[in-house]
Amino acid sequence: MSRASLARVRAVVGLGLAQLRHSPGRTALAVGGVVLAVLSVTLLASLGVGVVETGQEQFDDAGRDIWITGGPAAGGENEVVDASAVAADLREREGVGDVSTVAMHDVYLGTDPDAVEPIAAVGVEGTHGHFEFEDGDGFDGAMTADGDEEIRSSVVVLDPATADRFDVGVGDTVYVGAGRQAVDAYTVVGVGSYYSQFLGTEAATLRLPELQSMTGTAGSSRASFVTVNLEDGADREAFADDVRAEYPTYDVRTADDQFAAMVSDRHLVVASGVALVGLAIVGGVALTTNLFVLVAYQQRETLAALRAIGLSRRLLAGTIGVQGAVVGLLGGAIGVAATPVLATGLNRLSTTVIGFERLVRTPLEVFALGFAVAVVVGVLVALITGWHASRSATVAVLES
Numbered sequence: 001m002s003r004a005s006l007a008r009v010r011a012v013v014g015l016g017l018a019q020l021r022h023s024p025g026r027t028a029l030a031v032g033g034v035v036l037a038v039l040s041v042t043l044l045a046s047l048g049v050g051v052v053e054t055g056q057e058q059f060d061d062a063g064r065d066i067w068i069t070g071g072p073a074a075g076g077e078n079e080v081v082d083a084s085a086v087a088a089d090l091r092e093r094e095g096v097g098d099v100s101t102v103a104m105h106d107v108y109l110g111t112d113p114d115a116v117e118p119i120a121a122v123g124v125e126g127t128h129g130h131f132e133f134e135d136g137d138g139f140d141g142a143m144t145a146d147g148d149e150e151i152r153s154s155v156v157v158l159d160p161a162t163a164d165r166f167d168v169g170v171g172d173t174v175y176v177g178a179g180r181q182a183v184d185a186y187t188v189v190g191v192g193s194y195y196s197q198f199l200g201t202e203a204a205t206l207r208l209p210e211l212q213s214m215t216g217t218a219g220s221s222r223a224s225f226v227t228v229n230l231e232d233g234a235d236r237e238a239f240a241d242d243v244r245a246e247y248p249t250y251d252v253r254t255a256d257d258q259f260a261a262m263v264s265d266r267h268l269v270v271a272s273g274v275a276l277v278g279l280a281i282v283g284g285v286a287l288t289t290n291l292f293v294l295v296a297y298q299q300r301e302t303l304a305a306l307r308a309i310g311l312s313r314r315l316l317a318g319t320i321g322v323q324g325a326v327v328g329l330l331g332g333a334i335g336v337a338a339t340p341v342l343a344t345g346l347n348r349l350s351t352t353v354i355g356f357e358r359l360v361r362t363p364l365e366v367f368a369l370g371f372a373v374a375v376v377v378g379v380l381v382a383l384i385t386g387w388h389a390s391r392s393a394t395v396a397v398l399e400s
Helices: 003-022 024-061 083-091 160-166 194-199 208-215 236-246 255-265 267-298 300-308 313-353 364-391 395-399
Strands: 066-069 096-112 115-124 155-158 173-179 182-191 203-207 225-230 251-254
Touching (some): 024 313, 024 364, 066 236, 096 182, 115 194, 115 208, 160 182, 160 194, 203 208, 267 313
Parallel strands (some): 115 203, 155 182
Antiparallel strands (some): 066 225, 096 225
């Protein structure tokens, strides 16, 4: 770079910095605007990442290697017919650790048999460690004098939100049934959010045979899905192929394939999430654009004076570009630094309201995206608006 070019660069940088120092209030507002643009991008993007990763983790925590769904009754909630026989057959296969059968129905629940409300119900063969009970121990029965486990009947596990709504806890009685006029007394034996998080709604968990009997599906032994947990070292794909050959009318998927299928079935939710992140980026760019248009407009008299003494349009645009770079760097740095703090606060809120501990997640890519919007877009927009502002920087502006 020649001395003349270096001198021009130094002059442009000096003028840009002088303009920022000359109007500290305007500079602070500009930095604040960039911070808001960065936060709108980083926090919404972090929420999108967190939703997907939380769903994947919840799915992985289930510890299920093979999922069996669908079948001749496809189209309803409980599509697997004669699930008990299917589960019994799977348990006899080599490499199988355990098999679980799950049914889902809409039932009615309340503390008064004459005032029950609709709620989702999940039927399972037994509760397990993943429930992470806040209170109680689930369906685990008491030991008899002979050392055998006594099967507990007419018991229910509620999620924390439902327990709070009805003001009940372990040992209290609630009424559950398939219809408003056909409810029976059940004892609350646990409070845990496992299935409410899985379904994304409040849920009651019952023993599978009792839920099937309550809803009239015991004879056909209908279930939503049958899952298999394989022993360590077992080949998922090979096992799935064998089960598909045995049950061609059912959908047999590995855990990864099942998660992908669940996501694809909720394409509107996924599309909404993507659109939200895209809107955040567009909004951040639009906010940054309007910000530097305003900054350039407020400097029109100064630019006109510099133009009158002979500075070229390119140099005038450069001064606005320098301001964009400085404001973008400051705003981007503050926005990126504030993102983890705000994400922590939002995670505490989500934990309190919906029970998810890390719904907002901030991978490195999110910080890079936010900083790019602040600096790269800020500089480009500043240069473009500076160039347009220099075209209107004429003596007429000074005279007016």
